[in-house]
Amino acid sequence: MTLVKKTAYAVGLPLALIALWWALSRxxxxxxxxxxxxxFTAFVDTWIGERFRTDVLPSxxxxxxxxxxxxxxxxxxxxxxxxxxxxxxxxxxxxEFFRAIPPPVLVPILILIIGANDRMKVMVIVVGAVWxxxxxxxxGVRSVDSVLLDTARTYGLRGATRLRTVILPxxxxxxxxxxxxxxxxxLILMVISEMFAxxxxxxFTIVLFQRSFAIPEMWSGIVLLGLIGVAVSxxxxxxxxxxxxxxxxxxxxxxxx
Amino acid sequence: MAGNxxxxxSDAHQGTDAPVTLSVRxxxxxxxxxxxxxxxxxxxxxxxxxxxxxxxxxxxxxGKTTLLRCxxxxxxxxxxxxxxxxxxVTAPPKKMAVVFQEYGRSLFAWMTVRQNVELPLKxxxxxxxxxxxxxxxxxxxxxxxxxxxxxxxQLSGGMQQRVAIARAVAYEPEVxxxxxxxxxxxxxxRADLEDLIRTVWKELGVTILFVTHDIDESVYLGERVLVxxxxxxxxxxxLTIDLPAERDQLTTRSMPRFTELRAHVYEQIQxxxxxxxxxx
Amino acid sequence: MTPTSSxxxxxxxxxxxxxxxxxxxxxxxxxxxxxxxxxxxVTWELVVRSGLVEPQYLPAASTxxxxxxxxxxxxxxxxxxxxxxxxxxxxxxxxxxxxxxLGLVIGSSRFLRRATHSTVEFLRPIPSVALIPLAVLLxxxxxxxxxxxxxxxxxxxxxxQVLYGVGDVDPVADDTARSYGLGWTARVRYLVWPSxxxxxxxxxxxxxxxxxxxxxxxxxxxxxxxxxxxIALAQSGGAxxxxxALVVTTGLIGVAINxxxxAVERRALRWHVSVRREAVA
Numbered sequence: 001m002t003l004v005k006k007t008a009y010a011v012g013l014p015l016a017l018i019a020l021w022w023a024l025s026r027x028x029x030x031x032x033x034x035x036x037x038x039x040f041t042a043f044v045d046t047w048i049g050e051r052f053r054t055d056v057l058p059s060x061x062x063x064x065x066x067x068x069x070x071x072x073x074x075x076x077x078x079x080x081x082x083x084x085x086x087x088x089x090x091x092x093x094x095x096e097f098f099r100a101i102p103p104p105v106l107v108p109i110l111i112l113i114i115g116a117n118d119r120m121k122v123m124v125i126v127v128g129a130v131w132x133x134x135x136x137x138x139x140g141v142r143s144v145d146s147v148l149l150d151t152a153r154t155y156g157l158r159g160a161t162r163l164r165t166v167i168l169p170x171x172x173x174x175x176x177x178x179x180x181x182x183x184x185x186x187l188i189l190m191v192i193s194e195m196f197a198x199x200x201x202x203x204f205t206i207v208l209f210q211r212s213f214a215i216p217e218m219w220s221g222i223v224l225l226g227l228i229g230v231a232v233s234x235x236x237x238x239x240x241x242x243x244x245x246x247x248x249x250x251x252x253x254x255x256x257x
Numbered sequence: 258m259a260g261n262x263x264x265x266x267s268d269a270h271q272g273t274d275a276p277v278t279l280s281v282r283x284x285x286x287x288x289x290x291x292x293x294x295x296x297x298x299x300x301x302x303x304x305x306x307x308x309x310x311x312x313x314x315x316x317x318x319x320g321k322t323t324l325l326r327c328x329x330x331x332x333x334x335x336x337x338x339x340x341x342x343x344x345x346v347t348a349p350p351k352k353m354a355v356v357f358q359e360y361g362r363s364l365f366a367w368m369t370v371r372q373n374v375e376l377p378l379k380x381x382x383x384x385x386x387x388x389x390x391x392x393x394x395x396x397x398x399x400x401x402x403x404x405x406x407x408x409x410x411q412l413s414g415g416m417q418q419r420v421a422i423a424r425a426v427a428y429e430p431e432v433x434x435x436x437x438x439x440x441x442x443x444x445x446x447r448a449d450l451e452d453l454i455r456t457v458w459k460e461l462g463v464t465i466l467f468v469t470h471d472i473d474e475s476v477y478l479g480e481r482v483l484v485x486x487x488x489x490x491x492x493x494x495x496l497t498i499d500l501p502a503e504r505d506q507l508t509t510r511s512m513p514r515f516t517e518l519r520a521h522v523y524e525q526i527q528x529x530x531x532x533x534x535x536x537x
Numbered sequence: 538m539t540p541t542s543s544x545x546x547x548x549x550x551x552x553x554x555x556x557x558x559x560x561x562x563x564x565x566x567x568x569x570x571x572x573x574x575x576x577x578x579v580t581w582e583l584v585v586r587s588g589l590v591e592p593q594y595l596p597a598a599s600t601x602x603x604x605x606x607x608x609x610x611x612x613x614x615x616x617x618x619x620x621x622x623x624x625x626x627x628x629x630x631x632x633x634x635x636x637x638x639l640g641l642v643i644g645s646s647r648f649l650r651r652a653t654h655s656t657v658e659f660l661r662p663i664p665s666v667a668l669i670p671l672a673v674l675l676x677x678x679x680x681x682x683x684x685x686x687x688x689x690x691x692x693x694x695x696x697x698q699v700l701y702g703v704g705d706v707d708p709v710a711d712d713t714a715r716s717y718g719l720g721w722t723a724r725v726r727y728l729v730w731p732s733x734x735x736x737x738x739x740x741x742x743x744x745x746x747x748x749x750x751x752x753x754x755x756x757x758x759x760x761x762x763x764x765x766x767x768i769a770l771a772q773s774g775g776a777x778x779x780x781x782a783l784v785v786t787t788g789l790i791g792v793a794i795n796x797x798x799x800a801v802e803r804r805a806l807r808w809h810v811s812v813r814r815e816a817v818a
Contacts (some may be wrong), residue, residue: 100791
């Protein structure tokens with residue numbers, strides 16, 4: 001496909017939808033839905049400037065730290081649990097239970113234990129977002145191809161070398177899927193922790209707008225959250241495509257056959 | 258006692274005075290399953306002398322893979338021993354390499370061909386310059402010089418198996434075990450790979466145990482063919498292949514002696530399948 | 538391939554292979570699992586009783602379980618559970634149906650797939666909790682507010698999987714179907730739907746999990762009813778053991794939903810898996 005065609009496909013529907021929105025909101029003044037103009041102005045006014053520093057950056061920073069910690073913890077623990085059968089059998093039922101608890105309920109619990117502060121917000125993200133990575137890592141490590149393992153044994157690959165050159169790369173696609181889910185949950189928890197018990201941050205601010213009926217501002221906040229979500233997703237995909245280029249290449253070849 | 262008698266009848270064969278590299282004695286493997294114990298392999302006893310190319314054939318389900326895995330140290334036998342140069346095999350020995358049938362699952366998809374071949378050498382502690390030379394030599398030996406930078410999945414099945422062979426070759430093992438390595442490639446590629454194995458074997462002087470279900474292949478490749486019985490498996494016959502040392506696909510396969518040997522092995526396999534081959 | 542199928546494949550546990558490669562290893566995993574649960578409960582109990590953690594922040598296991606047993610006898614508890622399950626079910630059903638229909642339609646047309654790709658990839662990562670203020674604005678603190686979140690979140694999970702599924706139809710099978718003169722409806726019925734079914738089931742599974750999360754989240758933050766709201770009430774009212782008991786309840790609901798969905802998946806894919814098994818044998 002030519003670049004022109006590609007661009008046309010990419011922006012076609014979005015532009016059509018925006019045009020529709022603009023046309024519909026021209027004539028009526030709907031309380032709930034601002035015009036594109038209003039929204040854009042509100043967005044610029046609200047988020048570009050002071051608030052960016054005091055609300056947006058800290059929120060994103062907490063998200064980054066929390067999710068980062070969750071990923072590292074999840075992979076480390078997952079590798080261990082996935083490799084040792086006894087540990088896995090021991091922990092499996094407990095893990096099944098804990099992963100079934102909807103992460104947001106951790107907010108009231110952690111508020112109780114830690115208090116309503118920054119540390120709580122980060123902890124909520126860590127404790128909530130660790131599960132997809134952990135469980136996917138366990139599964140990925142556990143299900144490494146048996147022929148691959150035999151080959152490794154035959155050529156004397158053991159311990160850390162085997163982990164680095166065989167097990168982790170083999171489990172990488174599954175771990176990546178877990179990381180993607182963890183990022184999504186981390187974002188949700190970042191917002192929830194701020195909506196529930198906070199005096200600053202994105203979540204808090206958006207709720208504030210809603211409560212004071214500052215509708216365009218509220219929408220601008222939603223759009224901002226959306227943009228952050230998309231940015232995180234794009235960043236993730238870029239990293240994933242690079243690290244797993246071999247996996248996608250392999251799938252392409254298999255599909256082609 | 259299992260069919261060791263056949264080896265005595267061998268003629269002037271370079272192997273008869275070479276030392277015994279691999280010794281299998283009374284190998285037995287019993288699997289316990291929910292429905293009771295299954296004796297897959299009853300009693301396998303045979304020797305491989307240094308530098309021999311021996312083929313192993315048998316009916317489906319006779320435990321060829323079990324045997325190979327026991328020899329490779331990947332599986333513990335229930336009883337009996339496997340000895341490599343006099344040392345008992347309890348874990349994959351350093352001087353042994355294996356080429357599996359499923360090349361796609363044996364090569365590392367995240368590494369290039371060169372990296373795949375290099376990895377065992379790296380693990381063994383070889384120096385960088387030495388490794389580079391060894392890898393290049395091995396890739397040249399299998400005819401994959403140009404593919405060093407590619408990924409395994411970018412190559413055809415035959416080429417992937419060549420990579421696996423190159424990896425084994427670069428490792429410079431004493432004994433090379435091959436588990437039906439050409440079963441999953443097409444006939445033309447198989448012919449090329451068979452010749453490749455013989456070339457590599459002659460150049461390196463490595464001892465090869467080649468497991469296959471293809472009767473023609475076993476006669477074409479081997480100096481000796483061990484025919485296995487049905488499960489519970491024993492060595493039904495130890496046949497010496499007295500074809501000339503220089504073999505090629507066209508002339509060798511059309512020799513009358515080839516046809517005779519081939520028919521003989523075929524008969525043995527049929528007997529094995531019927532369960533009448535095993536001479537207690 | 539050589540049918541040594543009863544052979545335990547190399548499990549790749551700790552490096553030096555153990556001598557005893559007997560098939561039934563030391564302790565069966567079911568027993569270990571039960572031991573794990575018991576161990577956890579005991580540890581929890583001890584940690585609190587020994588004073589390591591204050592009971593007003595983390596009550597002992599026995600306290601929480603006793604509280605759970607106690608509230609499980611009240612009507613209010615079951616009303617809340619019922620509310621949560623209803624919200625979850627409605628949300629999943631609505632989003633699932635919409636996603637399957639849209640997924641089949643979009644997935645079957647290359648043009649539609651391409652045209653909607655950018656929009657889907659943009660809307661998909663938007664955290665549904667961002668819609669909470671909007672939901673409150675539109676629906677106040679009713680079930681519909683929470684449903685808005687649930688439907689939005691679960692919809693994408695199912696849609697993505699359905700699109701994968703439709704896109705994964707074996708081209709050889711498709712060509713075969715066409716060459717035998719099967720029309721569009723027949724192909725969908727005999728080829729597309731069965732091929733996509735495993736993906737649809739995956740989508741339902743993921744969607745079900747996400748739906749529960751958003752249900753509880755909505756109830757927690759927005760209010761209105763259900764277990765989430767009860768948790769918020771317990772927390773603000775300082776009823777700590779009750780709060781923990783309710784959290785345990787959400788976990789149990791989650792486990793129950795997981796089991797239900799897996800059972801449905803197994804049933805729906807029964808023919809599929811057995812066809813696969815036959816092909817391998």
